[in-house]
Amino acid sequence: MDPLIKTEGLYRYYGGHCAVRDLSFELYPGEVLGLLGPNGAGKSSTLRMLAGNLAPSAGNIWLNGVNLQANPIQATGGVGYLPENPPLYPELTVDEYLYYCARLHRVSRGVIDEAVLTAKGHCGLDAVGQRLIGNLSKGYQQRVGIAQAIVHNPAVVILDEPTVGLDPIQMREIRSLICGLGTERGVILSTHILPEVQATCSRVLILHQGEQAYAASLKHDVGPASGCFLIRLAEPPELDALTAVQGISYADQLADGHYRLYLEGAECSAGKLIEQLVQGGWGLEEFIAEQPGLEQVFVRITTGEQSI
Amino acid sequence: MILTIAGRELRSLFLSPLAWSLLAVMQFILAWLFLVQMESFDLLQARLVTIENAPGLTDLVVVPLLGNVAIVTLLLVPLLSMRLISEELRSGTFSLLLSAPVSISRIVLGKYLGLLGVLGVILLISLLMALSLLAGGELDLGRLAAGLLGLGLVLAASAAIGLYMSTLSSQPSVAAVGSYGLLLFLWSINLAAGAEGKGSALFAWIAMPTHFDRLLSGLVRSSDLIYFILCISICLILAVRRLDTLRTRP
Numbered sequence: 001m002d003p004l005i006k007t008e009g010l011y012r013y014y015g016g017h018c019a020v021r022d023l024s025f026e027l028y029p030g031e032v033l034g035l036l037g038p039n040g041a042g043k044s045s046t047l048r049m050l051a052g053n054l055a056p057s058a059g060n061i062w063l064n065g066v067n068l069q070a071n072p073i074q075a076t077g078g079v080g081y082l083p084e085n086p087p088l089y090p091e092l093t094v095d096e097y098l099y100y101c102a103r104l105h106r107v108s109r110g111v112i113d114e115a116v117l118t119a120k121g122h123c124g125l126d127a128v129g130q131r132l133i134g135n136l137s138k139g140y141q142q143r144v145g146i147a148q149a150i151v152h153n154p155a156v157v158i159l160d161e162p163t164v165g166l167d168p169i170q171m172r173e174i175r176s177l178i179c180g181l182g183t184e185r186g187v188i189l190s191t192h193i194l195p196e197v198q199a200t201c202s203r204v205l206i207l208h209q210g211e212q213a214y215a216a217s218l219k220h221d222v223g224p225a226s227g228c229f230l231i232r233l234a235e236p237p238e239l240d241a242l243t244a245v246q247g248i249s250y251a252d253q254l255a256d257g258h259y260r261l262y263l264e265g266a267e268c269s270a271g272k273l274i275e276q277l278v279q280g281g282w283g284l285e286e287f288i289a290e291q292p293g294l295e296q297v298f299v300r301i302t303t304g305e306q307s308i
Numbered sequence: 309m310i311l312t313i314a315g316r317e318l319r320s321l322f323l324s325p326l327a328w329s330l331l332a333v334m335q336f337i338l339a340w341l342f343l344v345q346m347e348s349f350d351l352l353q354a355r356l357v358t359i360e361n362a363p364g365l366t367d368l369v370v371v372p373l374l375g376n377v378a379i380v381t382l383l384l385v386p387l388l389s390m391r392l393i394s395e396e397l398r399s400g401t402f403s404l405l406l407s408a409p410v411s412i413s414r415i416v417l418g419k420y421l422g423l424l425g426v427l428g429v430i431l432l433i434s435l436l437m438a439l440s441l442l443a444g445g446e447l448d449l450g451r452l453a454a455g456l457l458g459l460g461l462v463l464a465a466s467a468a469i470g471l472y473m474s475t476l477s478s479q480p481s482v483a484a485v486g487s488y489g490l491l492l493f494l495w496s497i498n499l500a501a502g503a504e505g506k507g508s509a510l511f512a513w514i515a516m517p518t519h520f521d522r523l524l525s526g527l528v529r530s531s532d533l534i535y536f537i538l539c540i541s542i543c544l545i546l547a548v549r550r551l552d553t554l555r556t557r558p
Contacts, residue, residue: 081403104408
């Protein structure tokens with residue numbers, strides 16, 4: 001399978017400042033790649049380069065197998081891009097705007113109505129087609145921005161902080177939209193919201209000071225590898241009593257009745273542990289397997305506590 | 309693709325009150341100047357009858373009218389052209405064009421055509437005012453055509469200058485100041501041509517009125533046409549080059 005996006009040794013300098021340093025990665029169809037990093041890590045610069053808005057100082061980009069620098073018109077044809085600030089014309093209505101974007105991306109006149117309708121449906125814009133973009137709320141404007149990026153049915157969708165300014169419900173909708181996009185296309189998105197990466201991305205790339213600091217696959221079907229469980233007990237015992245349970249190497253009291261349990265090796269399963277906790281008669285009310293610690297990784301990398 | 313961009317540009321211009329108010333104010337001023345010309349023609353008419361080969365309506369009303377239109381639009385064009393690119397650079401909408409499969413030259417041509425559309429309305433209004441004289445008199449239509457061609461070329465050249473200036477700054481007002489500066493310079497540089505000196509012929513050639521006046525007097529010379537075409541193409545090429553460098557430099 002050929003990659004949708006392939007970059008090789010990407011550099012970008014702003015004057016003497018190096019914003020992106022030696023970045024190489026690939027994106028395949030069906031993947032959602034999350035670019036994670038603190039402010040100024042080079043996320044937006046990377047995405048702008050991928051979308052053809054910024055020329056790299058060095059390195060190569062292939063979109064759908066076409067070299068972006070050598071053949072920009074052909075290469076950007078199959079790309080939808082949502083910049084940090086959605087590129088909206090406030091004086092146009094949503095329909096006019098999406099129609100214009102579709103025309104810009106060479107959607108033929110025969111299917112343009114359908115394309116606009118589909119994009120509006122995906123982004124929940126059906127009710128506001130006739131309204132002026134300038135009068136819409138920030139969340140709706142963000143949705144129009146996303147609709148603009150997918151209206152021409154691109155193979156690659158590049159989203160720069162797509163859920164900024166959305167309320168939690170809209171955020172969930174957009175996340176499920178992104179997951180839906182990722183089933184057949186390739187999606188690359190930047191964010192600094194960690195749960196967003198965990199909810200939507202199949203792969204994550206952490207950037208730090210323009211360099212790739214960490215890359216990992218986040219397969220949702222893989223169970224927790226952290227060996228950590230969060231529990232809540234109605235009648236909490238002494239901490240020592242918990243630590244004495246077979247299989248627990250260490251217990252940490254987080255709040256009244258809330259504990260984090262660290263397991264002793266892999267031989268102790270969750271089922272056995274629950275059995276023992278119930279036998280203890282402490283009134284087990286909650287038992288949550290803690291997700292792999294992307295946050296710890298992120299914090300460690302970006303604060304330079306220790307290298308991975 | 310060019311037409312799509314031009315259409316959006318025209319639509320945005322006419323959706324904002326700016327284009328309408330500029331056109332309305334311009335029409336008011338031009339109507340007033342037109343009436344003044346008519347009045348003076350009326351006063352002169354009795355004397356003109358006695359002169360052989362006397363100047364007619366075209367000389368005394370239409371040509372000054374077209375000259376006035378050129379001066380008034382000189383003041384309007386920078387206000388219309390200033391936001392063409394700089395507004396898009398400022399609000400970030402330019403990235404929509406950059407990430408679309410459209411070449412920079414098509415973007416520039418589309419924007420330019422959009423602006424020419426508005427200026428075409430001005431040209432049409434001037435033509436209608438001149439043609440209204442046909443109701444009560446006769447016009448030298450050949451000369452009117454030459455004058456309109458001259459006016460059209462002046463408008464097109466001013467638009468190209470305004471478009472280039474608009475690519476230089478992300479602040480529309482700076483773009484407007486730049487276009488005013490360059491346009492007024494091109495209109496006034498021939499004032500120095502009166503002085504004797506080596507450069508005076510060159511100054512006269514650079515000046516826009518030198519070429520416009522000849523067209524107004526009914527003289528269509530290819531050298532004058534080349535001057536305007538050169539001016540337009542240089543500005544458009546510079547605009548394309550400038551926008552190309554935006555990708556490589558922040």
